[in-house]
Amino acid sequence: MLKTVIFDMDGVIVDTEPVHKYAYYKHFEELNIEVSDELYASFTGNSTRNVFQKVKDTFNLSHEVEDLILRKRFLFNDAFDTKEDLYLIEGVEDLIKSLHAHGMELILASSASKGTIQRVFNRFNLHQYFSHTVSGEDFPKSKPHPAIFLHAASLSQHPKANCIVIEDSTNGVEAANAAEIFCVGYRSTNSKLQDLSKANKIVNHFNEIDIEAFKRGF
The missing domain is CATH 1.10.150 (DNA polymerase; domain 1)
Structure with a gap:
């Protein structure tokens, strides 16, 4: 589960x-x-x-x-x-709130710097939903190396088998695969040159994600 x-x-x-x-x-x-x-x-x-x-x-x-x-x-x-026209990805705020309301633990694992993560989380008031934020600047090797996802999974209250990754890049999907964590590939409008074929599941919009399916782990 x-x-x-x-x-x-x-x-x-x-x-x-x-x-x-x-x-x-x-x-x-x-x-x-x-x-x-x-x-x-x-x-x-x-x-x-x-x-x-x-x-x-x-x-x-x-x-x-x-x-x-x-x-x-x-x-x-x-x-x-x-930049005033900076928004959350369509549908992701509803997904985050819904997952949190259903008792899911949420962890961020981003290649962004700690400063950028802090800027984004402060601007959109996201700290309340996430138990941990992990920055790629703490790891000598970036995605597709699995280190960041393995560390994120180790911070979870639950075993790695109960974790899932949401990614939009070739390197991110490969990192999730290398970490042996189920991966949902999100086909972002800005990821046209990204290969998500190795993801376990691919979605084009976050409203395609069924929370009950998430709970079952697909």
Whole structure:
């Protein structure tokens, strides 16, 4: 029986991807490098640190990774704080409230930084529903490595067999698979280049999720 739902954040709970993309490409422009759509798509599910390590290696940059992270974070925070049209993904607030009302434990496992998670959770008042929030910046390897999901499952009050992951990226789905946790793939409008075929179940809208089916673990 399902008792714990582990949520990804970007593209699943809130659509911060356009803000991230703006900040990354603004920074790439400053660095005078051209990042293809395919290369950028491969970053999905990675921590900012691992993204810039890949960028540094790919373009032979002399910059320190830490400096690259700080500049991108500044650009993101500036855009995030001034962007009024930032909303939760359609249907996810109802799903979160319904799962919580049905006694499900909710845990966040996101590649986003702790600061970004805090900004999102404060803006949309989400702390009340989640027992734990886990940031990818605490792990040396990003998704598709399973570390973040294994840690999230270890924080659950229930065994891993009673957990489920909701993801919208190729790397996230593969991480859930590697962690041997049932995965629901959410086909986000911003995940066009993402392969969700390895998810145990795929939904196009959160209203397709039946809470009773969740409780049974599908």
